[in-house]
Amino acid sequence: GAVVSQHPSWVICKSGTSVKIECRSLDFQATTMFWYRQFPKQSLMLMATSNEGSKATYEQGVEKDKFLINHASLTLSTLTVTSAHPEDSSFYICSAVQAGVYNEQFFGPGTRLTVL
Amino acid sequence: DAKTTQPPSMDCAEGRAANLPCNHSTISGNEYVYWYRQIHSQGPQYIIHGLKNNETNEMASLIITEDRKSSTLILPHATLRDTAVYYCIVRYSGANSKLTFGKGITLSVRP
Numbered sequence: 001g002a003v004v005s006q007h008p009s010w011v012i013c014k015s016g017t018s019v020k021i022e023c024r025s026l027d028f029q030a031t032t033m034f035w036y037r038q039f040p041k042q043s044l045m046l047m048a049t050s051n052e053g054s055k056a057t058y059e060q061g062v063e064k065d066k067f068l069i070n071h072a073s074l075t076l077s078t079l080t081v082t083s084a085h086p087e088d089s090s091f092y093i094c095s096a097v098q099a100g101v102y103n104e105q106f107f108g109p110g111t112r113l114t115v116l
Numbered sequence: 117d118a119k120t121t122q123p124p125s126m127d128c129a130e131g132r133a134a135n136l137p138c139n140h141s142t143i144s145g146n147e148y149v150y151w152y153r154q155i156h157s158q159g160p161q162y163i164i165h166g167l168k169n170n171e172t173n174e175m176a177s178l179i180i181t182e183d184r185k186s187s188t189l190i191l192p193h194a195t196l197r198d199t200a201v202y203y204c205i206v207r208y209s210g211a212n213s214k215l216t217f218g219k220g221i222t223l224s225v226r227p
Contacts, residue, residue: 046214046215091157097211101209104165105162107159107162
C-alpha cells in the first residue's frame with residue numbers, strides 16, 4: 001500500500017528557533033501534499049495545500065511567513081516552523097495524494113513538536 | 117464540502133460487529149464518502165470510501181443509503197486494536213480536494 005513517512009517523529013526545541021519537518025511519499029509520487037495540525041483532544045485542522053513546483057496555498061488564519069512549505073520534488077514536502085513559540089507546540093501531520101481515479105490521501109505518522 | 121454529523125462515542129464488545137453511523141444530508145452528487153480512523157498519537161489511517169454502492173474491503177464494509185444522505189461503517193469483528201476515533205468525511209475526487217475533519221466518533225472496544 002501507499003506509505004508516507006515523516007521525520008522527525010518528535011522534536012523539542014527552544015523558543016525562537018526554527019524547526020523543519022519532512023514528509024515523504026515512499027512508494028508513489030505525490031503532486032499534492034497537505035499539512036495538518038492537531039492540538040490535544042481536538043481534530044485535525046488543515047494548514048495548507050502543497051503542490052509540487054508551485055507555492056503552497058494556506059488556509060485562512062495560517063501565517064505563511066511562519067509556516068514555510070516547500071514541495072521541491074514529487075516525493076518530498078517540508079514544513080518549517082520559523083521562530084517557534086510554545087503556542088506552536090502541536091502534532092503536525094502530512095498527507096500525500098496518490099494520483100488516480102480517486103486521488104486518495106495517505107497520511108504520515110505525524111511529528112510531535114514541543115517548544116520550550 | 118458537505119458536512120457530516122456523527123455521534124460522539126460508542127462502544128462495542130470485542131468480537132462483535134461495530135456499526136458506526138454518519139449523516140451527510142447535504143452531500144453533492146459527485147462527492148464520495150470516506151472513512152478514516154486515528155489511533156491515539158498516530159496519523160489517520162484510510163479505511164474505505166464509496167460513492168453510492170456498498171463497498172467492502174479487508175478492513176470494513178460501507179453501507180450507503182439509497183438517497184446517499186447517510187452511511188454506516190461496519191467493522192465485522194471488532195478487536196481491542198480497533199479502539200480509535202473514526203472520521204466520516206465527504207470529499208470530491210480531485211487531487212486538490214481537501215479532507216475536512218470533524219470531531220469524529222470515538223469507538224471503544226471492550227474485552
